[in-house]
Amino acid sequence: MKYGIIGTGAIGGYYGAKLAHAGQEVHFLLHRDYEYVRQHGLQVDSCDGSFHLDNVNVYQRAEDMPQCDVVLVGLKSVNNDKLQSLLPPLLHAHTLVVLIQNGIGVEEDVQQMFPDVQLAAGLAFICSAKTEPGLVSHQCYGSINLANYSCKDEALMQTVVDEFRQAGIETGLVEYHEARWKKAVWNMPFNGMTVAMHTQTDQLLKNQSTRQLIREQMMEVVSAAQHLGVKNLDESFVDKMIETTDAMTPYSPSMRLDYDFHRPMEIYYLYTRPLEIAREAGCPMPKLEMLEAELRFLEADLIPWHVSGTR
């Protein structure tokens, strides 16, 4: 199978390099780092064993890439409008596009752009960063869950799972809605609250008032998801998320890093969209609505030279 990577950063760069390192044919789209990687290859500094790829299939323009069987999209969701032009050259009639992105609603919107394409969600549990040109620094975790959104070819989904596993990536195959909403249970409280309070996960849990608030925000997501018919999700999952986060080292979620580095925050798919879905279903999430407003304020106030969200 041919793999294509759109968004060769912390996420796309890591999973693409792992697949290439295991012998898969992988084609990387690069922007600023194109020249560097073409000359020097791709380095992954990893807690699971570092490695270097010497000869990487790199491209500066999507038009120059071959049609692929699987495309991994590692773009920030704020840039999804670019898929309009980046994706078509890589597609053949049966290409599977895997959106390894945060939030709720990305698949629905990309499907509207490309009604016939086969889509899956990729839910990555990983701490990694693109720290220098051609260098992915992978600190911990690394597993990924794949969820079928509109892929009619179940064998293809399973093949992708198998090839990820052969590349040494811990990979699960999960139900789409359950997976997206479960991830939102952690993502919605912690991403925004670490930005609004200029802090990290551990401090929010150490303070009894914000610990309680985080729990209530998580329960808002659980209630909305239950209302929307999502299965296998109740208060025990909230307990588990709090426990897991208690056990983590102090952590800055991606939105906190985006904010700190004055990059656009993924407010639209992490907040606006799921809040809208929940409200329309008659199960609003008031505390997360307030968090969205605070983020919109901070975004406008502190980084006026950036536009956030795809809408």
Next chain:
Amino acid sequence: MKYGIIGTGAIGGYYGAKLAHAGQEVHFLLHRDYEYVRQHGLQVDSCDGSFHLDNVNVYQRAEDMPQCDVVLVGLKSVNNDKLQSLLPPLLHAHTLVVLIQNGIGVEEDVQQMFPDVQLAAGLAFICSAKTEPGLVSHQCYGSINLANYSCKDEALMQTVVDEFRQAGIETGLVEYHEARWKKAVWNMPFNGMTVAMHTQTDQLLKNQSTRQLIREQMMEVVSAAQHLGVKNLDESFVDKMIETTDAMTPYSPSMRLDYDFHRPMEIYYLYTRPLEIAREAGCPMPKLEMLEAELRFLEADLIPWHVSGTR
């Protein structure tokens, strides 16, 4: 009538000085500024006309003060436990104690300390600050509403109103619950949000997301108050508060100043107590609950050397 002032700061200092300037007998309790004011008197720099009081009745200890007919309490509510020792020397059988303080529940708690004392609420609409020893700087507004909490002597209430007016203070006599909750409509959103977002009133209203949030928070207070039987309070009052604030110059409410100067914030009576009352009445205020949690976090995180609230 004899007036006693406990808490000779921006509020107690201003109203006490205005009364003394108009010829009333006023006795001031002072702490750090005692020696200065004893020697140099009290200066009021005011937008309505500045004046100086040469010979001021000042005391360092409540025990040395005479019994008074009216006591104005201008303490921050975080210090109300001190009333236990400060108030008794000033009380006779018919003393009226006016709590010129922020929040909901101060009268109830002071009444529990002193079951037989006659209490009133004082709701000040004033921008003033004690900028130096013996100097009250009064920038704008200055009116006060008095509300009867437990004063059986209606003639006494009216006399106080009359004497305030004779002193050139715009003074209203209003219904207690309505007045306290109406003030909370403005106080609860703006005090906390200017702290949480490190901003001022105008910026919160300029941003469409926080403007909407402020409105929703105000509506939470209106709904809770209506639920508690408060009259003459509906959405039109929210419109009026937003309009009024639009017309104000950029403003930092008292809690923002307390936070900036690392003084304890009045979280208990401005948030904890009214939130509890609303929750118990079956009409919770979720967005203001979240704001309380954020304030508790900021309080613990940034000023660990202060204790906030009386509880």
